[in-house]
Structures are given as structure tokens and as C-alpha cells.
Amino acid sequence: MELGGNMIRTKHKINEFIKYFSLKTAVVFFLDAIIISFSFLLAVVIKNDLTISYEIFMNFLTELPIIIFIYWIVFELFQMYKSLWQFAGVEEIIKGVAANAVATLSSYFIVQMLFETHLNSSFYIVAFFVITFSTMFSRTFYRIFRMTKTLFEYQIPQxxxxxxxxxxxxxxxxxxxxxxxxxxxxxxxxxxxxxxxxxxxxxxxxxxxxxxxxxxxxxxxxxxxxxxxxxxxxxxxxxxxxxxxxxxxxxxxxxxxxxxxxxxxxxxxxxxxxxNIEDLLGRDPIVLEEDGIREYINSKTIVVTGGGGSIGSELCRQLRQYNPAKIIILDIYENNAYDLQMEFERLYRSNRVNHKPEIIVLIASVRDEQRIGEIFEEYKPNVVFHAAAHKHVPLMEVSPKEAIKNNVIGTYNVAKMADKHNVEKFVLISTDKAVNPTNIMGATKRMAERVVMALDKISETDYAAVRFGNVLGSNGSVIPLFKRQIEEGGPVTVTHKDIIRYFMTIPEACQLVIQAGAYAKGGELFVLDMGDQVRILDLAEKLIRLSGLDPYKDIEIKFTGLRPGEKMYEELLVDYSKALKTKSNKIFIEPNGFDEEGVFKEIEEISKSLNSANYNIAVKLLKEYIKTFKVV
Incomplete structure (x- = not known):
């Protein structure tokens, strides 16, 4: 075993040497040998009035291999073969002169010790100046040539x-x-x-x-x-x-x-x-309480539903840093989940990270209660981040039953299994559209919040929900739409010139979700500070300018009118004066104003109505159970 280990280490060193000793390095080695040989020969000729005796020439030939070897060693020690000479400045020139001085002195004293008859010191002094000039010139020639060339070339106006x-x-x-x-x-x-x-x-x-x-x-x-x-x-x-x-x-x-x-x-x-647009809207970095986060994430098994989506995938990336034992990416859409799995595999192979939790990808629907139960039974998760949801407002207005199945029944299935299998924390990803909802998507998320708050009352699991607004660059958001419209030459479509929205970057939102999980003791509705609302028209104009075009001149902006269920502005906190602060100035807690009584009976009624061919029954029940749901 020891012999085999030594052979492997030797092979590794040989491979490293071959990798270092590239063709370029070999050429420079060879060039230096020629310069050193020529310089000492020139010194001999100069010091002997352009004639060389046989004895001096033989001394020169005897000493030359040793001198070349010494120069190579010294140049290597001074990293003369590792510098990028096309970027050479004063420091590299000083280092080069110093390397030549040390090599010349070392050669003189070593040759003196090895040979009784040898070239005297004056030869070495002359050689030093010739070698220094030649080695520096050879290394800076390309840069000098390029600078000189530009003086005589026609310059395109910069x-x-x-x-x-x-x-x-x-x-x-x-x-x-x-x-x-x-x-x-x-x-x-x-x-x-x-x-x-x-x-x-x-x-x-x-x-x-x-x-x-x-x-x-x-x-x-x-x-x-x-x-x-x-x-x-x-x-x-x-x-x-x-x-x-x-x-x-x-x-x-x-x-x-x-x-x-x-x-x-x-x-x-x-x-x-x-x-990019994130730079124009960015806020100062969030300072996280990492000890509290590690306490509930480190060495734990984490499930992220909707793990292949915009928010879910970023949650997985950030959770990895806190060293969980396993991250289970649960998603119905296999392509995104697979891409994320491959991303982790590439990251692990690169050896650029210390924490490498096991990544498990499971394809499943949160609507399938039995499948969710099987997953929880097998993997016994400690923490669940529930990000799986239908979120597109106009699409859910057309297909309300699908929104209810996924956002209400799906949340109930996952949350119920968290209670059954003794999960420590359950964090629901919610939305600002759940506040006084005016559309099906917002109403279903409001119902989902009620579900987790009701379960928190009867379970040992700590349930919490986190609300935030739009995230920049997420799938189906306005930024990718605008970019695509600009690439196609316009027009860029905005529903109303005065419509405003909260925006947050995906990494920022996920950082705060993970931090909120650390604060969760059960029953909290966390609301993230989204900063100032942004006018969508301003966003469109900035994106057009960032593309090197002029709004209204190169790219038309067209106003299409508000879509069904769309608000002019979004609300985050229902009652700002009563919002409770946390240790983070970015996270607040809305006082619990939920009516959890009868939620499970309501879920049962909604579930039955979904089997009806008439989708209006389910929608009617949703409007009845969410008192703040107002159709606009």
C-alpha cells in the first residue's frame, strides 16, 4: 500500500512538472541560455581586444554550462518564468535586474570555488550588463513593439x-x-x-x-x-x-x-x-445572523418544494452554505430540477466549496398527498421550505381550479405531512398579492397562509409564512419579458403608465427567507422590507437605455391597460403602525389577524368542489372563506 501511494504521489509530481514546463516556458528557457552564452562570449571578446586565446576560450566553455544552470535556478526563484511580461511595469523590471545581479554574483563565486583557473571578475561585470539588457528586452519586446506600432498606425477615433x-x-x-x-x-x-x-x-x-x-x-x-x-x-x-x-x-x-x-x-x-437592472435598483448588502441560521440548518435534512424554480433554486444554493446534511429538491418540472442538480455536481467537482451536502432530486407534485407522505416517511426532513406554487396572475384567472389545487390543496398536503412526520420548521413562501387580494392567485396564497397558521395551533412543528413582492429576473417576471421585447425591436408593453410594484433581487429575498426561518417560533407571518415601490414605466425606460437605445425613439412603449385581477399598487403590511420588529431591520412580523377557525372544514369543502365540472363552485367558496377577497 505504501509503495502504491508513493508511486501515485510521484506520478502526480511528474504531471505537475509537465503541466508547468509548457512549450512557452521551454522557449524562454532556451532563449535565456542563448542570451547568457552570447553575453559571456561578448564579454570575453571585449575584454581581450576582440581576440580570444585558446586557454581563455576553454575556460569559457568549461564554466558556461554551470553559469547557465545557476541563472536558470535564480530566475526561477525570482519567478521570472511566471510573470506576465505583456503587463510588465517598473516592479517587474526591478525584479529582473535584481535576479540578474544575484545570478551573476552567484556564478562568479561558485565558479571560483570549483575551478583553479577561471574568468576574472571583469568578465562577469561586462556580462551582467549585457545579460540584464538582453533578458529584459526579450521579455518586454512584445509590449514595446505594440506601443511603437500604435504610434505609426491610423487610429480610429476612440x-x-x-x-x-x-x-x-x-x-x-x-x-x-x-x-x-x-x-x-x-x-x-x-x-x-x-x-x-x-x-x-x-x-x-x-x-x-x-x-x-x-x-x-x-x-x-x-x-x-x-x-x-x-x-x-x-x-x-x-x-x-x-x-x-x-x-x-x-x-x-x-x-x-x-x-x-x-x-x-x-x-x-x-x-x-x-x-444590469439589479445594479440600478440594488440596496446595501443584508447582514445575516449566521449563528442562528446554522443552528436550525447545520447537519439537518432540508426539503425545498418547487426547488427547481427561481426562488426554490436560489434557496437551495444559499442553504448549502450552512452545511445541511441533505437538500431535497422536490419539483414537478424535471428540466429545472435536473439543471440545478447538474449545477451542484459541477460545483462539487470544482472543489471550490467546503460544504457539500447530499443533493437529492425528487420529481413529485405537491397535489399528490400519498407521494408527499412517502417522501416524508423515507427522508424524515427536519426543515421544509414550501416554494411550490402557481404565481402568474392572468393565467390563474383563466384556470382558477389549478391555482386552488396547487396553492391551497398542495400547501395543505405538504404542511399536514410536516406535522405528521415531526418536522421542526415549516416556512411557507407567500406573496404581497395575498394582502387584500383582488385576484385568484392572491386569494389562494392567503388561504395557504391560513392553513399553516391553523396547523401551528395544533402541531409541535413551528409553522411560519414569509411575504414579499416581485423578484427581479424570476421566471415569468416583467424583466425577462421587457428584455425579450427589446431584442425583438419592440414595442415594450406596460399595462399602465402609473402602475408601481415592489422589487427585490432573488438572492436578497432568499437570504431574508432563510433568516426569517431562524426567527420562527411558530405562527409568525413575516413581511420583508421591499424598499420603495418602483414605477414599471421607469423600469422599462431604464432597460431600453441599458440596451443602448432611446425609449420612444428607437423602441416604442405601448400601454395595454390593467389585466384582470391586477392592482395599480401592491400592499405588504396590512397595518404598518402595528407591525412588530425583529432583530433584522429588513424583516417585520404582522400581528396575527387570521381567522383560523374552521379552516380544515373549509379545505374539505374546497377539495370536494374541485371534483365538480363547474369551477365556479370552488371559486365561490374561496371568495366566501377569504373575507378580504375583492374582485376588481
Whole structure:
């Protein structure tokens, strides 16, 4: 066994050496050998008045292999074969000179110890200057050639650019723009909020003002491109800056937060990306109480229904970080669940993560009570996140029985099994449309909330519900629709010019859902702080501008009228004055105003009505049981 292990380790080292010793490295090794040989030969010729005696030439040939070997060793120690010389700067040149000095001195003293007759020190001094110049020139030749070439080429007019941020990140971006030909930009100024920097220069480029006047500077200087390099700034500051720039029509590239830069930009390269709608609407990062989350997730078996959907899949991704024993992805739609399973498998194979809970994908419908019971019996989950639901308002108006089957009966089936199999926590993902519902989808989610609150009264399981509004980029949401309409050349359709909605990013919503689960002691209806409501028309206009087009000029915006069951605005908290605070300033608890009495009898009646050919019976019962349901 020991012999086999040694052989495997040896083979691994050989493979690593072969991987490192690439063709490019071999060429540079060979080139260095030629330069060293030529340099010492030149030194010998110069020091002997352009003639070489037989004795000196033989000494030269004897010492040369050792000298070359020493230079290779020293160059390797100074990482001369690992630097990216196309990006070489002052530091690389200094390191190169130092490596040559150490190699020359080492060669002189080692040769002195090994041979009685040897070349004297003056040869080495001359050789040092020749080798240093030659090795540095060979490594920087491509960059010098490219810079020289641009002086004599016809230059296509470049885009005039500004860099937001005159700190180290801004300098990194400037350096990248200078050496990377794909960025066709000429930087004419920096913008920074530090008043002490304004009026000074970076690489000869002036710092011309602060972000408070960025829109005026862009218009005044006719700027085409703006590079935002303030990765340390909070999301609210970045959002403020981006919104000012976006109104001018200038193109925008963003340097992401430092953790993204470090993860995604190897070899010191700067990562720049286009901005997206999330950047324009983003809020400051959420600070989670991770100890409380780990307490109910770590080493537990977690079921996520609707696990292949937008919210369910992100819940699975974030739950993994808290080291559960198993994550069970339960979904009726196999394609999304399979894609998520493959995503986890790729992540695990990459060895980029420490926590690797077992991922189990089960195809099942929450409507099938027997199948849900079998799953709970086999896997005995500790925590359930119930995200499975029909959510599209207009579609559910046309197919109300399907909404009731999935959102009401499906929730009852899963929640009931959680009680039967002693699940510790059950978290229902609800919606702002459940508040004073005006449509079938909202009413079914309100009924689902009543179900879990009623079960909490009689069960050892802690049941809770979490309400939030629209999530950016989720399946079927307005953002993908607008993007598709823009790609097709328009028109972009908005139901009403004044319609407003709450928006939250998918990761942000899931973070708060998981945090709410930690707070849940049973019977809470958590409501997430969604920030300010956003006018849908503004959203459409921003997306058109982000696509490099002008709203109303390049892309028409068409108003289609409110759809059946659609509100002009959404409510989150029924009574803001009575909302209870939690430890998180993003999560509130609505005082329990539910009438749970008779819920199970109502579920039984609704279930019977679904077997009727007349869907109006089920809808009529839903309207009767949800007192706040008002059809508009």
C-alpha cells in the first residue's frame, strides 16, 4: 500500500512538472541560455581586444554550462518564468535586474570555488550588463513593439471615457484600458468624491470633479463611456451614481465588489462588466445572523418544494452554505430540477466549496398527498421550505381550479405531512398579492397562509409564512419579458403608465427567507422590507437605455391597460403602525389577524368542489372563506 501511494504521489509530481514546463516556458528557457552564452562570449571578446586565446576560450566553455544552470535556478526563484511580461511595469523590471545581479554574483563565486583557473571578475561585470539588457528586452519586446506600432498606425477615433474612482481600483482600471485592446476608450478624466484629489493628476489624467456633478461632466465633455471603479462603495451609493449616468445615455462598465474581482479575475486582470437592472435598483448588502441560521440548518435534512424554480433554486444554493446534511429538491418540472442538480455536481467537482451536502432530486407534485407522505416517511426532513406554487396572475384567472389545487390543496398536503412526520420548521413562501387580494392567485396564497397558521395551533412543528413582492429576473417576471421585447425591436408593453410594484433581487429575498426561518417560533407571518415601490414605466425606460437605445425613439412603449385581477399598487403590511420588529431591520412580523377557525372544514369543502365540472363552485367558496377577497 505504501509503495502504491508513493508511486501515485510521484506520478502526480511528474504531471505537475509537465503541466508547468509548457512549450512557452521551454522557449524562454532556451532563449535565456542563448542570451547568457552570447553575453559571456561578448564579454570575453571585449575584454581581450576582440581576440580570444585558446586557454581563455576553454575556460569559457568549461564554466558556461554551470553559469547557465545557476541563472536558470535564480530566475526561477525570482519567478521570472511566471510573470506576465505583456503587463510588465517598473516592479517587474526591478525584479529582473535584481535576479540578474544575484545570478551573476552567484556564478562568479561558485565558479571560483570549483575551478583553479577561471574568468576574472571583469568578465562577469561586462556580462551582467549585457545579460540584464538582453533578458529584459526579450521579455518586454512584445509590449514595446505594440506601443511603437500604435504610434505609426491610423487610429480610429476612440470613445471618450471617464473613470469613477481615483483610488487603487480606478488606477487598475486605467492600466487595463491602456494595455487591453478590446477596450476602445480614451480616458480623459477621473471623478472622485475626495475633494483633496480634485485638480490633481493620475498618469497625466486630471481628476475633474465629484460624483455629485457626474451627469453635468458627461454632457459637458461629450463622454461616450463611463467606467465605475468604486468596488468598496455600498450598493445605495453605486445605485445613485449609476442612475445619474444612465440618464445621460453614456455606456457604463462596472468594476464589481472586491470579492467578485478576487474570485473572477485571475493573474491580476481587472474584471469589468456591463451594468444590469439589479445594479440600478440594488440596496446595501443584508447582514445575516449566521449563528442562528446554522443552528436550525447545520447537519439537518432540508426539503425545498418547487426547488427547481427561481426562488426554490436560489434557496437551495444559499442553504448549502450552512452545511445541511441533505437538500431535497422536490419539483414537478424535471428540466429545472435536473439543471440545478447538474449545477451542484459541477460545483462539487470544482472543489471550490467546503460544504457539500447530499443533493437529492425528487420529481413529485405537491397535489399528490400519498407521494408527499412517502417522501416524508423515507427522508424524515427536519426543515421544509414550501416554494411550490402557481404565481402568474392572468393565467390563474383563466384556470382558477389549478391555482386552488396547487396553492391551497398542495400547501395543505405538504404542511399536514410536516406535522405528521415531526418536522421542526415549516416556512411557507407567500406573496404581497395575498394582502387584500383582488385576484385568484392572491386569494389562494392567503388561504395557504391560513392553513399553516391553523396547523401551528395544533402541531409541535413551528409553522411560519414569509411575504414579499416581485423578484427581479424570476421566471415569468416583467424583466425577462421587457428584455425579450427589446431584442425583438419592440414595442415594450406596460399595462399602465402609473402602475408601481415592489422589487427585490432573488438572492436578497432568499437570504431574508432563510433568516426569517431562524426567527420562527411558530405562527409568525413575516413581511420583508421591499424598499420603495418602483414605477414599471421607469423600469422599462431604464432597460431600453441599458440596451443602448432611446425609449420612444428607437423602441416604442405601448400601454395595454390593467389585466384582470391586477392592482395599480401592491400592499405588504396590512397595518404598518402595528407591525412588530425583529432583530433584522429588513424583516417585520404582522400581528396575527387570521381567522383560523374552521379552516380544515373549509379545505374539505374546497377539495370536494374541485371534483365538480363547474369551477365556479370552488371559486365561490374561496371568495366566501377569504373575507378580504375583492374582485376588481
Amino acid at each position: 470613445k471618450k471615457a471617464l473613470i469613477i474612482g481615483a483610488g487603487s481600483a480606478g488606477v487598475l482600471v486605467y492600466n487595463e484600458l491602456e494595455i487591453n485592446t478590446k477596450f476602445d476608450s480614451q480616458v480623459i478624466g477621473f471623478i472622485d468624491d475626495d475633494e483633496r484629489k480634485i485638480g490633481k493628476f493620475i498618469h497625466g489624467i486630471p481628476i475633474i470633479g465629484s460624483t455629485f456633478e457626474i451627469d453635468l461632466k458627461i454632457m459637458e465633455l461629450e463622454i461616450d463611456m463611463v467606467y465605475v471603479a468604486i468596488p468598496q462603495a455600498g450598493k445605495s451609493k453605486i445605485r445613485e451614481v449609476l442612475n445619474l449616468i444612465e440618464k445621460t445615455g453614456a455606456q457604463i462598465k462596472l468594476m464589481p465588489p472586491f470579492y467578485e474581482v478576487l474570485q473572477g479575475a485571475p493573474n491580476g486582470k481587472v474584471k469589468l462588466r456591463d451594468i
